[in-house]
Amino acid sequence: MSIKEYRTAAEARGGLLVLKGTPGVAFGDRVRITDHTGGVRNGQVIRTADDEVLVLVFEGTDDLDLAETWVRFLDEPMEIALSPEILGREFNGLGEPRDGRPPILSNIRRAIAGSAINPAARTYPREFIQTGISAIDGLNSLVRGQKLPIFSGSGLPHNRLAAQIVRQARLKGEDTSFSVVFAAMGVSYTDARFFRDELASSGVLRNVVMFINLADDPPVERLLLPRTALTAAEYLAFDLDRHVLVVMTDMTYYAEALREVATAKGDVPARKGYPGYLYSDLAEIYERCGRIHERHGSITMMPVVSMPSDDITHPIPDLTGYITEGQIVLSRDLHNRGIYPPVHVSPSLSRLMKDGIGKDDTREDHPRVAAQLYALYARAQETRNLASIIGADELSERDRRYLHFADAFDARFVGQGEDEDRSIEATLNLAWELISQFPREALTRLSETDLAKYHQGED
Amino acid sequence: MSDSRRSGVIRDINGPIVTIEAPGIRSGEQVRIGEAGLLGEVISLKGEQAVVQTYESTDGVRPGEPAVGLGWPLSVELGPGLLGGIFDGIQRPLEQIALASGDYIRRGLSIPALDRSRLWAFEPSPGLEPGTPLAGGMVLGTVQETATILHRILVPPGVEGELLELAPAGEYEIEATIAQVRDARGPGRDESRRLYLYHRWPVRRPRPYSQRDDGVAPLITGQRVIDSFFPLLKGGKGAVPGPFGAGKTMVQQQIARWSNADIVIYVGCGERGNELVDVLESFPQLDDPHTGRKLMERTLLVANTSNMPVVAREASIYVGITMAEYYRDMGYDVVMLADSTSRWAEALREVSGRLGQMPVEEGYPAYLASRLAAFYERAGRVETCASASGSVTLIGAVSPPGGDFSEPVTSHTKDIIETFWALSKELADARHYPSIDWDTSFSGHVPTAAQWWADEVDHGWAARRAQALKLLSRDAELSRIVNLVGPEALSDVQRWELEGAALVKEGILQQSALDEVDTFCSPPRQFALLDLVLWIYDQGAELVGRGVPVREVQSLPFLARVRRLKSIYGNDQLEGIRHFRAEVGQALDGLRLEYDQGEASR
């Protein structure tokens, strides 16, 4: 039946094509559509009944002349060809080359939908990755196999931060670098070029696969792109034993494309017009990351999510946070105060940090130093609020110390250069320098042993 | 069995919702869909057409392929060999699936939950002679399932008749016949019926019991803010709502680790794969503080992670609660943790949306509240059919979108449960863990818990608890004043109240799950710390009342140490706390004397 071509399209709207009289079509089947100009579009069956089939058209349904539209069901799922040759290449969401070079030829073809990793086959991620960035390494450590998104906002330097992480990330005491899968959905040409140039100038391009769908490319294709990219990442990690870092930007555009299609399908909306299955859909993507028993490679994921109107409760960051293993939140306030990277540590979190740090991984005092810095910073934020009400002059000596701490913490601990690659020891030492402004009695999150060993103030 | 199978044909595939034409099929019946044999369940009937929700992805399935009704509703296998295992949302054993299909889960697998070849040493119950009348829930004999758990082999509920034959002590496979009964109620009335080491039970039907009893003892979790402030009784229902990252999973995992339940069933419902791995990797290493045995020996996991098919997520909590009821029926105290009930509700929403049902609030169907209530109703302390006492304590995490507790799932849950541990983003952001907010949390079980504390630990518990809560609410009032007019407006007495509240927060309420000494706090140690902190507060208040400047009291060196004490002295080092108290007493006496002399010489 794969050879049969139908000209029975009855309706087209919002990227969807309705076909009549095409019985026995498989759910999820890949579809090839030839329009009246001879142009080819790609699609997928998203509902199938005896008398009617619904096809999602990735290039969209604009300018289709239904009477001259030919549809072929290919009798295969959406899949891509994979070989080591994908490294150094650039593709679109369907896995077709975008770099003018020939398509990948290989016997290895994988369905991009993937399937769920059996939880019983997973290994808990626990290897500390040093990114060289204090706000991350010290307080929200990343481990190999973790999914840790960057929550950002328009105009904030999430791309620069992601690029810095790609450049600097490595395992402590190892210098094998990561292979990078870069997935761009709906980003501007400038942003895509920024990454390409960044990766080229740090000489890692040979180790990078790029999947790109720009702002002016068909939005429906964004629904495939992360899946295509992750299929490539799984191949690199679990067939070729590589440690893969997947950077996906911007998941917000992905979710918007999903909403567009859901609305066209008439799905019941949950919040802000996003369909109720946005959570499961995002989870299918994010949960492809991790470590697996007896496999040497790993997939670490760093999606960028821009928060519409800087609102962390917006469904896209909110559902992302419910799925990922923490989040790095960027702050407009810090950015406006000239602090780079503007990481707001209070709402930031790494859930997998606990098993990746400490005595055997970073340093024995690390967990308590992080807890103490958080406690001091939380108190300092309260003091800042108080100072803004009653004026800094009215504060007690003790409170003023917290204010100084907050300023030094923002400027020196969080703030660092875009080329500054701090070792975890440097990060922890810097933390002790800030902590030591306080007398030992104020530092109850640290153990007495920690204080004896690292506190720099007089007894 | 073959006559009960009804075959039909697929008409329409809309994601997990498949319409089939299958005359005679029943509502709730299990169905195998298509050539791949995907499992599903009939959720509605219209004439000869049936709507089936499939537990697996329908990719590649075509209209025209066959669909076969299996003749029974979604059921679980109940027998020895469940403990220590990890099952998917429809009770397929994930470890065996990994052996059969590798690292990724393939579709259409049917692997039974219980190992067919494993031998179990069966010990028949004494006094069961041929001719003995039998009824559902009676104990035919026992099998030592793990070192601590004696598995009682129960007559399946619904069976009633007379024992014809009971197998002698010996090693049996799960499918071996261990008893024959003349079943007065079975299908072929008065025919002999075989009973095995296991039986099946439909998950959507609560298992029967003799009668419901009131809860009498708190579930001890070893978490101070829970046990000492917002207790939950064994057999009670509790909820943990909170925004992402606030600590719902941590609270539940802490309860799974340290609570004094006999059996723990942990249902990962639409959450992360790695969280289950964390349990799987760590529990076999950890000791149960109550029995000294490895935690995994009493634990069972159900996993439908967020990337697994959404319909099986809806089923997973029923699969979990049915296994919980089964162990309850053996006379055990079972805790079931469901993380997260919101994902279950979303699965319900997803299916109802695809069926075109009318949404009422935020896309949820009108029956959300009644389904939730019916589910929580399966918790409880009961007298079993065999006149033993057993309980199911049910604790559900709730994940409100945007952290908004007024959304449907949180608000309906709040109406149903008895204990509410509300997690706060502000506390979590300040790394105050567990981030259970003392202002908005509540427990309906305080009076019963107070009786237990008075009997088992100390008569002073209720008073100290109330005093601590009062101090915390004074703290909120005074902080409002400070934020309006600054700290200078406060009197010394008020400042000491603030200090007292800070001591309660830092020395008692904060309890890191990652602190080896403090991760589990025994009830005596909980009371010792609470009593100590409030005693220090009282002493300080008395000094301030006498006119000692609050600054002097605040600068007493032991105040930093009180905050650290929980991490210094473990559950078997209470004398360390007593010793510390004596030292503080001396220091205070010193200050008191100094001050009195100062006063006198003035």
Ligand SMILES: Nc1ncnc2c1ncn2[C@@H]1O[C@H](COP(=O)(O)OP(=O)(O)OP(=O)(O)O)[C@@H](O)[C@H]1O
């Ligand atoms: N009692 C605790 N002790 C120490 N750390 C804690 C505690 N509770 C929470 N945390 C910290 O908070 C993090 C998030 O907690 P958790 O994963 O339980 O959140 P959650 O509410 O389940 O979030 P989600 O809804 O996204 O699943 C943990 O990884 C841990 O770092």
Ligand SMILES: [Mg+2]
């Ligand atoms: Mg959780």
